[in-house]
Amino acid sequence: MNLHEYQAKQIFSQYGIPIPRGRVAANPAEAKQIAEELGGKVVVKSQVLVGGRGKAGGIRLAKSSQEAEELATLILGMEIKGLPVRKVLVDEAVSIEKEIYLGITNDRSSRKPVMMASAEGGVDIEEVASRSPEKIIKVLIDPLLGLREYQSRDVAVFIDLPKSFWRSFISLADSLWRVYRETDATLVEINPLVITKDQRLLALDGKMSIDDNALFRHADLAEKRDLDIEAPAEIEARKYGLSYIKLDGEIGCMVNGAGLAMATMDIIKLYGGSPANFLDIGGGAGADKVAAALRIILSDVNVKAVLINIFGGITRCDEVARGILSAIGEVKPNVPMVVRLVGTNAEEGRRLLADAQMITAETLVEAAQKSVRVARGGA
C-alpha cells in the first residue's frame, strides 16, 4: 500500500526528519489560507499516487497566495494518469543548493534491507540506475544489527556531502531507518533531500510503501489507503479475501491458487484467447466466497466466457460447485461457462453441476481450448 507525499512527510517529521513548512488542502480557499500563513511564495503539489506529477503539470510554483489559489483551482480539477487530484500539498518554497537521493527498500536478492543514495537527486532514480549505476551507492543493512553509524558516514562521503552536514545526515538516515522498520515499510524514499541556500537539510519530497501483510499491526496506516487507484471490483474482491486483478481480455478466470491462476491465464493465451482477469479464490474457499468471485467476474462487461479451474486440495470441489450454483441463481449469467474440477470431492462437485448446463473439461488443455472456442461464439 502506497502513502501520499503529505502522509509520508508527516511520518518523517514525527521521526525528526526536517520537512518544509506546509499543509494539505482540499480546496482552493484552504490553499490560499495556507499560502498566506507561509508568506505567499509556495509550491502547490498534487497528491496522487502516480509518478511523473511534475511533468504532468501537477507541481507548480506560486509567487503569491492569490496565485496559489489559482493554481490550486487548476490542479484540483486535473486528472493525472487517470487519477483525480483530490488534495494539494502547499509547501513553503525554498532555494536549493544541492539535491540528493536517499531511500531504503527491500533487496530481494540478498534478503536484506538496502540503503541507496546518490548525489544525483531530484530525478527518477531508476533512470540513474540504468544510465550510470556507478553514481548510486547501495549499503546492505543486517536486519539483526540495524543501520550502523559508519554505514551512513560511508554514504555521506560517497555523495560528497560537506563535512559540516555529516552529523545531521547520520541522524536523518537513522530516522529514516526507524521509519522503515517501525512502519513495516517496503520502501521509504526522500527524493530530493536538499541542502538549502540557507544551509539546512530538508526532505522536499517523500514516498512510502507499506507491506500489506503487516497492516494488521498498523491500524493507523491501514486507514490511509487511497481507494482511487484500485478498480471497484478489486476493492470488492478484497472484502471477500479474494485476490483479483482486472485485465483486458474476454475470458473470465476463477482458479484456486496464485500459481495455477497465472498458469491458467497463460494457457488461455497459448490457445489464442485472452484472460479477462486474474482471480485466486485461495485455499479452502467456501460457497459464499466462490459465489462472490463469480459475481465479480461477471460484472466485467468484456467477459464473453468463464473458465473455472479448481484443483481441490484443501479446497473442496463440492463447496465450489455450491458457490457456483448460488451465484448463477442470483446473477443469471448469459455467457457460457467451462468448468474443470479435479481433486478433493470432484465427483460430488460434478454431480451437483450436472443440471446447470455447464461445459465440462477433464484436462487443463481441454478447458482452455473449449473456453477460447465458446468465447468466440462457437459451440
Place this chain on the structure above:
Amino acid sequence: MSILINKHSRVVVQGITGHEGSFHAQQMIAYGTNVVAGVTPGKGGEWVLDGKVPVFDSVKVAVEATGANVSVIFVPARFAADAIFEAADSGVPLIFCITEGIPVQDMMVVRAYLDQKGVRLVGPNCPGALTPGEAKVGIIPGNIAIPGDIGVVSRSGTLTYEVLYALKLHGMGASTCVGIGGDPVNGTSFIDALSLFEADPYTERVILIGEIGGSDEEKAAEYISRHMTKPVIAFIAGQTAPPGKRMGHAGAIIEGGSGTAADKIQALNNAGVRVARHPEEIPALLQH
C-alpha cells in the same frame, strides 16, 4: 528415496489444535507420516487426534520428550515468525512453515537468524513436501502422486499439484516434491533444492516450477548450467501477468521491468533447460 523427509522423519506440528493444523496433522498421519508431537501453548498435557498425539506447551519440551527432528508450522501469520524462532531454538534442524501472509521484514530477521544457526527453513507460504509412499509434511494431497525418480521443486501450491497429477496420469512418479513458497523472502531456495536433488541417488531428473518476480529462477539457471548433471525441465507461470501488479503471491510481481517470465525462460533455455508451455506438456518433455 528422497530429500528432506522420509518414513523415518519425526514430525512435530506447531499449532496442532488449530483448524488447519489439526486437519492436516490428521492427513499426514493417514498418509503414514510419523507425527510424534504437537505444540499449542497452554494445551500441554492433552492428547489429540484420537489420543494418538501428545501436545506440549513448547517446541523444546516436545523435542526433548519425543525426539522430533522436523517441525511444521500452521500458526497464524502474526505469530509465525516467533514460531519459527522457537523451532530454531529447540534444536530441530528442519522447519517447514506453511503460513501465508508473514510480514516481509519479519522474514528478513528470521532468515538472518537461521543462517547464523545453520537451521534449514522451507517456506513460508508453501505447501510443504511430499515423498510419495513415505511421508508428507504440509498440505500436499497425498493421493495425487506416486513414487518415482523425478524431483519436483516449486514456488507454487496448486500448480504443483497439477504437475504431480499430470505425471501420475502418465505413470510417472516423484522422489520428493518440495514447495519452497511464493514469498519474496523465504528459506530454502531453488538452488538449495536442486543441489539436494543432484546429490540424491534416487532422483534421476528434476522439474522446476517457477513464476514471475525476483531473480531466483535466473540464479537457478546459472547453477544448473554449472553444477547439475541430471536433466532439468521447467515451467514458468505468469507470461500474461501485467507489470506492477502482485499476482496473489507476495513475491509474484514484475518490478522495474525485471522478473518477467520471458527473462526467466530465456535464462533457463540458455542453461540447456527445456521449458514447457503449459503444465500438461511436462510429461511429454520428460519422455524425450
